Amino acid sequence: MFFASDNAGPAHPKVIEAVMRANDGYAMPYGAEDAMARVRGKLRDLLGMPNAAIYLVATGTATNALMLATMCKPFQTIFCSEVAHIEEDECGAPEFFTSGAKLTLVDAPQAKMTAEHLREAIDSTADGVVHGVQRGPVSITTVTERGTVYTLDEQKALVNVAREYGLPVHLDGARFANAVASLGCTAADMAQGFDAISFGATKNGCMGVEAAVFADPAHAWEFELRRKRGGHLFSKHRFLSAQMEAYLDGDLWLEMAQSANAACARLVAGLRNIKTVTLANDSEANMIYLTFPRAAHRRLKDAGAQFYSMGTMDGPDDEPVLARIVCDWSATAENADRFLRILEG
């Protein structure tokens, strides 16, 4: 019953095997290995971005921050949701890599920015006035940090607002695959309209690899230099490209995301039938925010379940306590059912 995070489960055996195979003999370092060329081709096809510049980075924080630094001047501001990973969970990495750009927080009901709120946030900046920071990129996360997923229309509406103001748009796709699986669209549908995409794989069955994708290859060289300067260019880069190649091969990426989402959906269905449970918001992919009584938190932990409790375990038994539950590709129906049984008590 490990529902703490999708970054704590195992990598998929096919990914591990690919890494083993990549260890055969010598390979050109720094991304010049053959596998990287194949990865580049596959991702361009998958995303429907035929000219994209594509690079691999080992962590999601680095991918976001390096991409944003390439897109954003130090005297600009990045528009993002008030609960965005780049705002809350990267210890200021975007500020560091951009040399001090700001983040302007956009109201986001259910963790999703609306076109209207985005427009308000953009209008609130004094663009063109020297005393304030200037408008920079819009960064959208989906699956959001609360487990919701933008519909393609919602997503498009945000992209259109950015376009209207001439601002580039970045997708934090740490859970790109889970969002595609949730919407039942294609990867190219999801990618539509973005200037830059952090295409995540670490949380979805890899060891540690993400793709940085720029629609316009004019960004390529600057990104390469920033990646190197940030200490993120791997010498034995073949171990990154091997993971990503296996991840893309035979749609393993989608299969794993579907598996994670299915386990999560099973949990959600069960949770809706437990009257002491309140879902904090919609749960459309592989993550659930919910409250349930403190006693149930204790019962679950005693039984070895792992998940985040956002509150103290000291206090009245029946007081609702906030929890986060995340399913990765390896989550099983059995574990989900067992979790539900123990929670219900």
Place this chain on the structure above:
Amino acid sequence: MFFASDNAGPAHPKVIEAVMRANDGYAMPYGAEDAMARVRGKLRDLLGMPNAAIYLVATGTATNALMLATMCKPFQTIFCSEVAHIEEDECGAPEFFTSGAKLTLVDAPQAKMTAEHLREAIDSTADGVVHGVQRGPVSITTVTERGTVYTLDEQKALVNVAREYGLPVHLDGARFANAVASLGCTAADMAQGFDAISFGATKNGCMGVEAAVFADPAHAWEFELRRKRGGHLFSKHRFLSAQMEAYLDGDLWLEMAQSANAACARLVAGLRNIKTVTLANDSEANMIYLTFPRAAHRRLKDAGAQFYSMGTMDGPDDEPVLARIVCDWSATAENADRFLRILEG
């Protein structure tokens, strides 16, 4: 005949196996896995640094830059050799991570700074005068970027100069193991006197992992924050600790370095007998800088040998051209001998 770099060879099978084993089931992310505690204990013992704060990072550039940023204020300067990796090969990573500190280059015959030159460089700064940058850490690389190795006495003399001026000392130990193997000393001998050590493993048979070691744990929390902020904290950190644990286990680190150095020594011995060869400097570990005729460069490349030629392949046959040859743990006596035969013509 792959002598291009020690970052292009395979990882040791034991390292790969450890990574596979680490993939079993769930593990706490971000370095909280059990293996990290074991790695920390082993490295403290090995280096004779019982209180050391120890962290893992995936690249050497990041390890150096993050450590230096923790040790150096933006208005200080780092003293290093004029051919130091941090000066020449990191695309300004130290300047980036320190928020704009300087590097002051120290004369380094055979790529080794002397105590006298270090003292001159330190004295040349206007410490205490507000118009100039202030004195910061001294950074020493061994094995040096030209394949030489400081004797323990030479190393100690540099540390003593730094101490005299109250400056902290950093060791860029990307090839720490090869230096230990070269000197026949212990790892603790090598570590003696340093405040901070980048303990490399990537170039010596791992996939991508280095340890950042601070003698004084007072640096620990700031380093953790800088690592996270730099995008260098791995969620699936177990894959870093697994590599390092295997690397340390049964002195695999030393065995691999000895193997690389032995292949290199075999090459050097053979090269000394070829009259068209000139060694550019002493070659005391696993790297050789040398010149030999352009025709021999061509012959070797035609035969599939891989190494760096620092010069054009167009030009007179008998003109000497600079080359760099590096042996990794998997270099064989057979390949070395074959290389020599082809070079000799």
Place this chain on the structure above:
Amino acid sequence: MFFASDNAGPAHPKVIEAVMRANDGYAMPYGAEDAMARVRGKLRDLLGMPNAAIYLVATGTATNALMLATMCKPFQTIFCSEVAHIEEDECGAPEFFTSGAKLTLVDAPQAKMTAEHLREAIDSTADGVVHGVQRGPVSITTVTERGTVYTLDEQKALVNVAREYGLPVHLDGARFANAVASLGCTAADMAQGFDAISFGATKNGCMGVEAAVFADPAHAWEFELRRKRGGHLFSKHRFLSAQMEAYLDGDLWLEMAQSANAACARLVAGLRNIKTVTLANDSEANMIYLTFPRAAHRRLKDAGAQFYSMGTMDGPDDEPVLARIVCDWSATAENADRFLRILEG
């Protein structure tokens, strides 16, 4: 009728005369002139900070940013009001000088943070967790950016919250003098409890000079280096110390602030009697935010009045439009009365 800003009026003649006198012959550069020693002594006495490290800087933005950079690590966040000058009007200077620290915005009714809201904001950060930025200084502005003034009790309550969490406290005192004049307290009362004070003079009758005051002289040398590195150390520094000396002499600073506040109070009293006027918040020093009909905006501008209208001049005559009115030391009762007459129509 110039009410656009307190940075657009003339310097006081005594300040100009002091600058002229300072031009006599040679003077040691960079703050070593005698006048600086006198300024330091006077300010220590005035503020009741006998050990304070005190430096002069030419602009308020630089003073704030340099002080905050000395107090705040790059991986920390600064707590300030949502309308703070450091947030809205410095084009990201705090982020630049701190190498990418964040600003966490605190709810501030009437532009004044409450102890409760400050506590909430501090509690909202994940201090001690590596994924988020860490708690840094609290920055308080008084006179606030909306013209309100913290009572000494309100100010003390904020300082106490900061103390409780072990956070240093910065005062953006660009209008320090107007706040003292408003409260009728002493400068030392106002300074009580702060670790660092930006003591403004530019807006209150000087040409361009602010004092950076650190209660603890341990910050002195780092501040000096950051000032130099920021290009803010004046070679002909005597022209800064001359201004500040004249400003402090015979309480000219207080006299000018009282004059500005008096003109503002006269305006406020008159505005309260005009039924088409709505004051946006309390106006306790030398600045007023208010709305009045568009037609009156036009009438005033036609008559040569200068002030900021926050809205278009196209639209219905009787629609309320937001305005900002600021009085400097040279504002007169006559101009205030004339402004009121024209506004009333």
Place this chain on the structure above:
Amino acid sequence: MFFASDNAGPAHPKVIEAVMRANDGYAMPYGAEDAMARVRGKLRDLLGMPNAAIYLVATGTATNALMLATMCKPFQTIFCSEVAHIEEDECGAPEFFTSGAKLTLVDAPQAKMTAEHLREAIDSTADGVVHGVQRGPVSITTVTERGTVYTLDEQKALVNVAREYGLPVHLDGARFANAVASLGCTAADMAQGFDAISFGATKNGCMGVEAAVFADPAHAWEFELRRKRGGHLFSKHRFLSAQMEAYLDGDLWLEMAQSANAACARLVAGLRNIKTVTLANDSEANMIYLTFPRAAHRRLKDAGAQFYSMGTMDGPDDEPVLARIVCDWSATAENADRFLRILEG
């Protein structure tokens, strides 16, 4: 006998008077005052740069650093003389403002880079290779930091090398006027070929003002934002434009530089006749580096002469000690002659 620096003498009375006049009444802040428009027009004419973007900044360090930050990416390197002010005397300001660019030092006999050495330095960088920093602007100082002046041909040769490599060229003209006076050329001759010029006035009779001049106005807005963000945008900007207007009016700038150079030439002529004096290099404007016996240093200081002695006053009387002598616009023939008499003993 004040020869310590040209930043320690008085401002010219005409400059002070202009500042006084500028204090009359209200003026639009932040450079919108009428005088700034006039200054912009005058400088464009003087420098023969009809489209130039021109801004005022209060210090030379800030002017250089802000201009270079606008011209140079963080992952590039600036080519400059090994004794350049930006290297030695700005406490790392260029590194700070550029967010961590490097400075590559060019050999500079007599403090003047040669075209050949510049070419060597540019060639030494691994441009196009991701591991090293990339080529950025060339920065030339004249009058150099040792008192020499590039001939127009020497200057042009450097500009041509930069052009050949496609690199922009910056002139640190802190002593622009003294260089023009030395060469007897026009300001436009001096400005020829530069993309960016720091046009100094502080050292030559102003209180504190420099012009940042960009040949291509495409840099304007970014520079404005960086100036604001650096805390270098003056609210009471009229006091900067007043100084600069007086400085340009009636060629006061040239007159003052000629006066400073003449006093210096008189000193040099006298020094050549004193056999215990050795000039360290040519002295072509208003600054002299020389050695003379320690006893003479003591005699001069006892007589109240002010200048920099680069060495201890303890030691043998007749040992040569290095000194720096600088003349500003107010230096007199009488003081020069008196200095020579005392030195000669």
